[in-house]
Amino acid sequence: MAFLAQDTSGDKVITKTTPRSASMDFRYGLRKGIPIALGYVPVAFTFGLLAASGGISPWMATVISLTNLTSAGQFAGTNLIIAGAPLLExxxxxxxxxxxxxxxxLSLSQKLTSGTSLIKRAIMAFGITDETFAVASLEQGDISFSYMLGLVSSPYWGWAxxxxxxxxxxxxxxxAVQSSMGIALYAMFIALIVPSAKRSKPVLATTVIAVVVSCLFTWAPHLRDISAGWGITIAAITASAVGALVFPREEVQDE
Amino acid sequence: MNKTLIAVLLMAVITYIPRVTPMVLVRGKLKSRFLRSFLYYVPYAVLGAMTFPTILYSTGHVGSAVVGMIVALVLALFERSLVTVAVSAIVAVYLMQCLI
Incomplete structure (x- = not known):
């Protein structure tokens, strides 16, 4: 993958100097978004099944996907709606x-093309999902509004x-086919991490720490009572902080 | 508006807040070397934590998930494309489920 070149080129990752047109960026983003969309369809399909089996209409289920655009959050929220939970919960x-x-x-805010307007930032932010983040954040060079729009569009409609x-x-x-598809997104995450971890020891170390902490939050007594969302966040913060302390990066000269 | 729609819109707003706040508030590059290094490692850490150990429970059967995971890891090590890795993992899991 092209964006992985970032790790071998040391710390001199400088914003590409070649001017790119908005439509080029959009088309490039669109291309990068297609595998994400393919991964979303079975998950969204499962979500639709779950919502419908809980008595939510196909239209309402689609509205949930169009307005929330997130997997774990809307699965959990929809379960609570079906269970008749109070709004606060x-x-x-x-x-x-x-x-x-x-x-x-926060991570993506550091990669935006400088001068991206507030309204564009607000629109781009809506499209942040685990998968679009994974692809966008590992992109070499900066991230423009058009790129993000292209990246998000097919996953968005695939999801809905x-x-x-x-x-x-x-x-x-x-x-059997449905349950087999459950592994698709995680396999994609593996395909994103492994090549970088292979090239860069700091990345490997950081990832391993994150995995260990994440396992603790899944299996260790008491810790496993903490919700998955917190577990992942704490694991990521811990690992990235250790990574930053032990392997601080040279300043990137892109200002 | 019925209660479901209110709950759905509430979820939408609450999902949007953490996505939009940093991106709108943090403009320009951060100065701290620690923070910049920290944010550089975040994608890998987040992906790692999201994948493991959740992947083991992603197929409803730990055994088939382990096989799918190994297939994904090996192909990723050889730097195959995202689609190849994902589809091969699905096929591996499916074949395992047929065998069990």
Missing amino acids: IAVTTFVINIRYLLMS AGTFVGALICSVLPP
């Missing part, structure tokens, strides 16, 4: 699960369409 749960977006948004179809048709795929 729905709000708190959704927030805790989505707290990791604070980190992702998958939800609608899933809710409409209950189970068409054999269960």
Whole structure:
């Protein structure tokens, strides 16, 4: 993958000097978004099934996907809606699960093309998901509004369409195929991390620490009672802080 | 507005807040070397923490998930494309589930 060149080129990652047109950026982003969209369809489909089986109409399920555009958060929130939970509980749960977006948004804020307007930033922020973040943040060079728009568009519509179809048709795929597809997004994450971790010891060390802490939050007594959203956030903060302390990076000269 | 729609819109707003706040408030580059290094490592840390150990429970059967994970790890080590890695993992999991 092209963006992985970042690790081998040391710390001199400088914003590409070649001027890029907005439509070039958009098309490039669009291309990068297609595998994400493919990964979303089965997950969205599952979400549609879950929502419909809980008595939520296909239209409402689609509205949830169009307005929330997040997997774990809307799965959990929708479960609570189906269970008739109070609004406060729905709000708190959704927030805790989505707290990791604070980190992702902060991380991406450092890669935006300078001079990106407030309104454009606000629109781009809506498109931050685990997967679009993964692809955008590992992109070499800066991130423009057009790029992000291109990157997000097919996953966005794939997410909505998958939800609608899933809710409409209950189970068409054999269960074995459906459950096999559950691994797709994680396999994609592995494909994103491993090549970088192979080249850079600091990246490998940071990732391993994050995984260990994440395992603690999944299995260790007491720690496992903490919600998954917090577990991931704490794991990522701990690992990145250790990484930054032990392997501080040279300043990037891009200002 | 019915209660479901209110809950859905509430979820939408609450999901949007952590996405938009840093991006709108933090303009320009951070000065601290620590923070910049920290943010450089964040993507890997977040992805690592999100993938492991959740991947083990992603297929409803730990055994098939382990096989899928190994296939993904090996192909990723050889730097295959995202789609290749994802599809191969799915196929591996599916074959395992047929065998079990």
